[in-house]
Amino acid sequence: MSAPDILIDDLADPRITPAIAAAREGPAAFDAEIDADGILAAARAATALSDFGDEGPLRHRLNVLVQALREDEGLTRGGRITILDHAIRVMANRLRIEDLVKRHPEILDIRIDRPIIIAGLPRSGTTHLVNWLARDTRLHSLTLWESEEPVPAAPPPADGPDPREQRSAEFWGHFEAMLPHMAAMHGMDAASIHEDNELLYMDLACYSWEFQTRIPRWIDDYFSRDRTDSYFYEKKVLQVLSWFRGGKGRWLLKSPQHMENLAALKAAFPDATLVVTHRDPVAVLRSLTTMLGYGDRIRRDPTDPPGLARHWAARIERLLRACIAERDAWGPEQSIDILFHQYMADQEGVLRRVYDLAGLDLTAEAEAALLGYLAENPRNLHGRVIYDLEGVFGVDVAALRQRFAFYYDRFPVARED
Incomplete structure (x- = not known):
């Protein structure tokens, strides 16, 4: 029996529960006006460590972030605190990484061997x-909790759950309790x-906080700089994670952000296999704006769905233009473009193409596990979300398709109405 369709009918004027009202305000004890120096000081206090590595670029990026957050007039106090708290966390992560590498310099000798990297x-x-x-x-893959805290603050217990996983589960469980339809769009287990x-967050070169804010100053600064060093920093973090796992094994990675950083990605991971998924950007915007608009009831007041759609139409255009400009950095011997409609029509065929490209044997054991996943996770498992890009978000779809004509010309994605 399929789950019922989901219509979120209060995106423009959300119903605010007591839990959401509290989240909008954020904890009273947190200094919502903390600056870059305060963020770095808080990370040092949390870890009793002091060496961030190359601190100059970090301080610049933090200054840009803080200023951009202050310019985001629609952001709630709680929304601002969430971003600032993330900044403190990732800077604490960086301190622990730098400390671990200083104590174990052999980490930097670990080879990140032929990772499989998904962009889209x-x-x-x-x-x-x-x-x-x-x-x-x-394959080595990265769990949500491990990505949030790569280096434990203390050795985890040998015979019990890792406290890092417990913290992540508690945070995201609370988030999804406030937003119960989120599991149908993008569950955060x-x-x-x-x-x-x-x-990339740990080098303050991550676009994730763009999903919670409207910070054009940050975005302009991000695009103005060469991000290659940040991808080499990501490689360093992967070496740390590999060290915890014994030093060997191929990584499986993915991020939409890689689409706009293909040359930097190639510089840091020259022997990788790259898989790029492509979908009608209008369908992407329908889904993305609904998901983000649903979460905006926590972080924005007013939520302003049309403003959200305008922001993300421009941001996705920027991403796609960067992707096309740098796509030739990867040759066909180690990269593949997957069109979404072809992927949905023949997932097993896509699997075999990826394995062939990566030079990875599809063993009977691996095939059984992979096919089992498909059986357990059919599309729309938690319900099909109904989208209304034209009505709720005020988008002229014909004009949007014209705006993305450059992308349709390069990648023949099926247009989804």
Whole structure:
């Protein structure tokens, strides 16, 4: 029996529960006006460590972030605190990484061997694909909780749950209790396989906080700089994670952000296999704006769905133009483009193409595990969300398709009405 369709009818004027009202305000004890120096000081206090590595670029990026957050007039106090608290967490992560590498310099000798890297627009099947391929236990994959805290603050217990996983599960459980339809769009299970955006977070080169804010100053600064060093920092974090796992094994990674950083990605991971998923950007916007608009009841007042759609139409255009400009950095001998409609029509065929490209044997054991995942996770498992890009978000779809003509010309995705 299929789950019922889901119509979220209060995106423009959300019903605010007591829990959402509290989240909008945020904890009273948190300094919502903390600056870059305060963020770094809080991370040092949380870890009793002091070396961030190259601190100059970090301080610049934090200053830009803080200023951009202050310019985001629609952001609630709680929404701002969430971003600032994330900044403190990722800076604490960075301190622990730098400390661990200083104590174990052999970490930097670990080879990140032929990773399989998935890139693609948000809402284009990348989460499904990475969680599916992660059923092959020969591959290292990154759980949400591990991406949030790569280095434990203290050795985890040998015979019990890792406190990092418990913290993640508690945080996301509370989030999904406030937003029960989120599981149908993008569930945040602590044990699920997650994007490697969090690894870029530690070099403050991650676009994840753009999903919770409207910070054009940050975006302009991000695009103005060469992000290659940030991808080498991601490689360093992967070396740390590999060290915890014994030093060997191929990584399976994914992030939409890689689409706009293909040259930097190639520089850091020259022997990787790249899989790029492509989907009609209009369908992407329908899904993405609904998902983000649903969450905006926590972080924005007013929610302003038309403003959200305008923001993300521009942001996705920027991402896609960067993707096309840098796509030739990867040759056909190690990269493949997957069209969403072809992926949905023949998932097993896509699997075999990826394995062939990666030079990875599809053993009987791996195939059984992978096919089992498909059986357990049919599309719309938690219900099909009904989208209204034209009505709720005020988008002229014909004009939007004209705006993305450059992308349709390059990648023949099926247009989804």
